[in-house]
Amino acid sequence: MKLYSHLLSGHVHRVRLFLSLLGLQHEVVEVNIFKGEHKTPEFLALNSFGQLPVLDDGGTVVSDSNAILVYLAKREGRTDWLPEDARSAAAVQRWLSVAAGEIAYGPAAARAVALFGRAADPAEVVARAHRILGLIDGQLAGQSWLATGAATPTIADVALYAYIARAPEGGVDLSGYPNVNAWLRRVEALPGFVPMASTPAGLAA
Structure with missing residues (x-):
């Protein structure tokens, strides 16, 4: 099993984290997006969208x-x-x-604005971040995990973790979201947890 990866990608981290939580052995193939390796014919043969991550599971891509x-x-x-079950599956899909x-x-x-200079209004994207964080903080009031309120996490928690955990790198202050912070610590306490690479950007500088 091969995972085509870039160290700073939160999308990639979702998969790295889940592979580790499941205890699945895999080979990591680093793709240098700054050199355009994700746009080469070889990579586009794997994913015509030219995006990471890509998983190659013995030929199933x-x-x-x-x-x-x-x-x-x-x-x-x-x-x-x-x-x-239909209700729980729908709840996971929602997240x-x-x-x-x-x-x-x-x-x-x-x-992405802070780290990679992506063209966007910083104030607008930070405001969007706070809006969704407020909704998530409310969702987590009285429950441990996002989707079902069950005693165990789902892939919904895995999918949301990385970009919330590294939100301060984009100038998004997490201090006003106690339920979100408690949830981050629960994810980080899971057996097999692997952290996402951090950078000294934004509020993390």
Whole structure:
């Protein structure tokens, strides 16, 4: 199993984290996006979108971080991480959509502005980050995990962790979100947890 990776990508970290939580052995293939290696013909043959991460599981190639989380949970038969009942499955999917939407356009975008100089209004993306963080903090009031309120986490928690944990690198202050901070510590206490690479940017400088 090969994971095509970039160290600073929160999308990649979702997959690295889940592979580690599942105890799955894998080879990491670093792709230098600053040199355009994700746009080479060889990489585009794996993922025509030219995006990371990509998982190659013995010839079964899966791209998109959330799709890879679903693939791995199904591959391993882990209904604890991805429940089968309709209500719980829908709840997990809802938060995967948040990871691809509000998180991507909020804390992830703010971090991309600070780290990579992405063209965006810093104040606007930071405001978006605070809006979704407020909603998540409310969701976590009285429950440990995001999707189902069950005693164990799901891939929804894995999908949201990285960009929230590194939100201060984009100038997003997490101090006003006690439930979010407690949730981050719970994720970090899971057996097999691996941290995302940090950078001295934004409030983390």
